[in-house]
Amino acid sequence: MKKILITGGAGFIGSHVVRRFVTTYPEYHIFNLDALTYAGNLENLRDIENSANYTFVKGDIVDAVFLDELFSEHDFYGVIHLAAESHVDRSITDPMAFVMTNVIGTANLLNAAKKSWKDNLAEHLFYHVSTDEVYGELHDPNEFFLETTKYDPRSPYSASKASSDHLVRAYHNTYKMPVVISNCSNNYGPNHFPEKLIPLMINNILNNKPLPVYGKGENIRDWLFVEDHARAIDVIFHKGKNGETYNIGGHNEWKNIDLVKLLCQIMDEKLNRPEGTSARLIHYVTDRAGHDLRYAIDATKLKTELGWVPSLQFAEGLEKTVNWYLANQEWLDNITSGAYSHYYEEMYDGR
Ligand code: NAD
Numbered sequence: 001m002k003k004i005l006i007t008g009g010a011g012f013i014g015s016h017v018v019r020r021f022v023t024t025y026p027e028y029h030i031f032n033l034d035a036l037t038y039a040g041n042l043e044n045l046r047d048i049e050n051s052a053n054y055t056f057v058k059g060d061i062v063d064a065v066f067l068d069e070l071f072s073e074h075d076f077y078g079v080i081h082l083a084a085e086s087h088v089d090r091s092i093t094d095p096m097a098f099v100m101t102n103v104i105g106t107a108n109l110l111n112a113a114k115k116s117w118k119d120n121l122a123e124h125l126f127y128h129v130s131t132d133e134v135y136g137e138l139h140d141p142n143e144f145f146l147e148t149t150k151y152d153p154r155s156p157y158s159a160s161k162a163s164s165d166h167l168v169r170a171y172h173n174t175y176k177m178p179v180v181i182s183n184c185s186n187n188y189g190p191n192h193f194p195e196k197l198i199p200l201m202i203n204n205i206l207n208n209k210p211l212p213v214y215g216k217g218e219n220i221r222d223w224l225f226v227e228d229h230a231r232a233i234d235v236i237f238h239k240g241k242n243g244e245t246y247n248i249g250g251h252n253e254w255k256n257i258d259l260v261k262l263l264c265q266i267m268d269e270k271l272n273r274p275e276g277t278s279a280r281l282i283h284y285v286t287d288r289a290g291h292d293l294r295y296a297i298d299a300t301k302l303k304t305e306l307g308w309v310p311s312l313q314f315a316e317g318l319e320k321t322v323n324w325y326l327a328n329q330e331w332l333d334n335i336t337s338g339a340y341s342h343y344y345e346e347m348y349d350g351r
């Protein structure tokens with residue numbers, strides 16, 4: 001059985017990747033390494049937690065000694081690295097947490113893998129999951145991020161992810177570590193932590209709370225259903241070319257305000273509220289510092305070289321997402337009743 005280490009598997013995207021690998025590949029043993037920060041939630045994996053080919057390991061990638069021990073205990077064939085601090089707003093208030101996990105943590109993981117794989121490095125694979133935010137922001141509506149676009153990170157989050165991408169490429173170039181990197185656009189779907197735009201709006205609509213739209217709501221994001229991202233990771237892990245980068249995106253750009261209005265409409269229908277009820281909760285608040293205007297991915301390389309295209313239209317994906325949150329209000333309540341409620345007050349009070 002090939003052992004595969006997935007980091008950050010208790011988080012939003014990681015949990016979908018873990019589920020996909022555990023259920024699709026009984027010939028792999030999946031180890032999910034996660035520190036269970038505020039964003040990690042083992043409830044996300046309740047349906048597969050007893051699978052014979054799945055093991056959860058609680059641990060912090062900032063702890064190099066722990067990683068060395070883990071890699072000496074197990075001969076991992078490959079690593080799929082998703083563990084990260086992932087929220088731009090938090091990176092503005094606490095950049096060092098992002099440097100620690102995203103930069104130091106990734107370096108520690110690379111070092112542990114390099115030491116453990118030294119006798120047959122070429123037979124292993126380090127897959128680094130990254131973001132389109134490393135490319136900076138776009139202004140010209142005809143421009144898209146390509147794999148060759150120059151890095152221009154503009155938030156502490158994107159700068160820390162860019163650093164980690166550079167480290168992964170450096171280990172490939174210098175030590176010949178087999179690597180692949182993917183840079184994906186904004187994900188949405190079940191299990192998305194309600195600090196991010198779509199689940200935050202769903203949660204606030206449910207609770208009749210104001211819907212905080214940053215600035216004028218004109219920033220644009222390219223949204224991809226999370227299971228499509230997990231499938232892209234599967235394809236790249238198995239068919240990606242050593243040393244290559246692949247952009248992943250939905251070709252699905254939305255201005256924030258239009259997206260929030262669409263969500264309001266869907267939620268009014270689902271909750272049998274008169275049309276326009278939720279939209280009245282929209283509340284423009286102080287803009288995010290250094291707010292990137294537009295992200296948009298050109299995923300042609302992934303399509304032409306590896307045959308991946310998104311499977312879901314946005315309307316369908318959003319419908320699935322809203323239905324999931326409505327059916328899983330306990331999941332939301334468990335998150336929003338704890339420390340998250342303090343974060344919310346601090347982040348949004350006085351905005
Ligand atoms: P998330 O915040 O939901 O989950 C991150 C997970 O990593 C959590 O389970 C957390 O407990 C774990 N973690 C954090 N610090 C750790 C540490 N020091 N040691 C071990 N585990 C730790 O994030 P997500 O949205 O699922 O993103 C996963 C990855 O995908 C990240 O690398 C992110 O940069 C990337 N990405 C995210 C998006 C998006 O839209 N969410 C888009 C493109 C790329």
Ligand code: TYD
Nearest residue numbers: 088186195196197200212213214219221256
């Ligand atoms: P977010 O989900 O935090 O993802 P990212 O910043 O990584 O793109 O935010 C998506 C967009 O929504 C971004 O332009 C910021 C905006 N936004 C709001 O307008 N209000 C909010 O409460 C949040 C969380 C985000």
